[in-house]
Amino acid sequence: MKNLKLLMMSFVVLTFFSCSEETIKQDAEVVSTTKSTNTTQKTLVEDCSSKTLLVSGDNAYNCFGLAFSLSETQYKTSLDNAEIYNQFISTDIFVEDNSSNASKVLYWNNKEDFDAKRVQGIDHAAILSDAGGNMVYSKQGLTGLYKNCISYYYLWENISSPPPPNYFYRKYALNLALNPYETNPQRNVPFTLSVAHDASAVLEVSYNWEIAAADADYLTIVNNGSSCTLTFNEYAPKRGYTVTLKAQHQRGKIYDQISVPKELTKRVTINLQGDPTPLPVPLTASFTGSSYVTQSSMGSWSATASGGTAPYSYYWWLKRQQDPDSFYLQVATGSILYMSTNTSVKSTYYNLYVRVVDANGQSFTTQPKVVQSTGPLVPFDL
Known part of the structure; x- marks a missing residue:
């Protein structure tokens, strides 16, 4: 029992020194990294020397998962690198x-793991906001999340010569690929467009489908979350019609009631073939006749009628003007019409006046x- 206690104490001490050593290494890298206006980086007014480290007890954050799960839902879950990746x-x-x-960035600390996309090599994660692609918060390894500055790494676009220490990164965006859909649509026959990888159940993503105002006379659309139903009417001209999918995510609160919703857009052109039914x-x-x-x-x-569909029916209506x-x-x-006095x-x-009705009720x-x-x-x- 005594040996077991000594073993456990040794493990705690080693863990403490390991975490402290990594923190010191990180702080050193904060100082050594040059702020560059040619990179995507935090604003220069942020003070990394007073960064706040969030702890696992703070349930407003996923303190031990990558930034992929941060800000995606109101309720954060604790996920490790492998779980996030999977x-x-x-x-x-x-x-x-x-x-x-792109709204997510993953960093690897060595090229071998980067090339192989090995999960264990992921060292850092960050979320990009809509404002010029700036990072709004980031996370390093398993040491926790820093909420009020990007601790020490700035995103360089030139992967061959990043600042020391060398990091390699990949950008990610929500997948808006569509399932196979009808490539030869028929008039008056509904068909469906749907997202191939529906993220709404796990990330609180909202989807919205739109058509151009100029297409509304020929194409109807019914939104249904991650899918929509489209129908061309019989008069729709032979041409291309554009359908726009808008997806919004990162809607959850990050901290201090702040959120950074990201809206993505995907457009697809549906080509309608064949000749439509001629527009009626x-x-x-009009009518002519006596005035006195x-x-x-x-x-x-x-009376004379034109257009519509013959035969026509004519109905004459008369009102005495002086009698209110x-x-x-x-x-x-x-x-x-004949009338006399x-x-x-x-x-x-x-x-x-005369009212005319054609064979189709028009x-x-x-x-x-x-x-x-x-x-x-x-x-x-x-």
Whole structure:
């Protein structure tokens, strides 16, 4: 039992000296690293000499995992390098990407492990914000997370000559690759676009699908999280249509209620083939005829329709203008209307219009015209 106690005490002392030695080494590297405006780095006003080390008891952070799980959800979990790599990289949820979409950076401390992508060689991780690709926080090995400065490494774009000590890095972005989709879509037949690696369940990622305003007359879209359903109508022209996927992640709080949401964009063009159904010609109509009817004459009006789908039906509507309580009444059907008056007492004014309905139920109503008569107008059937 005594030997066992001595063994355990020796292990604790060795661990303490090992961690202290690594911390001293890190602090030395902080001093030796040159701040360069040609690199992606922390702002110069940050004070690395007073950095705050977060401890494992702080459940607002994943203090012993890489930056891949930091800020992705409101609830952080404790993951080691291998777990992070298996959950987020091996599954292709994140993929290598050196574009502005990159939000994660992993560092290796030797070229052999870097080339082989060995997990045990990962030495450092950082998260990039939207503001010019700057790191907002970083983590070194298993020593914990520094929240108020990037402790000692600045991201150089020239991998062949990084500042001492030598580090090698890879940038990663959320994978927005799509599952195979319909490459020859048919009009009036719905089809689906979906993300090949849905990260919403593990990273609280939100997906939004959009189409251009100019396409909205021909293409309908129904959003459904990591997928959407698209349908071209029968009148959609033969051409390319652009669908835009926007994904937002890193929405969780980092510290002091701060978050750095990252929005990624992916566009895909869907080429619609074949000739569409010709757009129907809009229905229109007009009428001409008498503007004044006396006791000794017959008034006549003739309506003409075009467009739409023949045959057409015609409905004539008449309203007495002087009477405020009067309303339009349908007085006749057919393309020609005849009306007369039996009196010659005083001038009377009417508003007349025709409504046309085509074979498909499409309708068109003309503007009212004023008709004057010497007395009440009565429809006349020849």
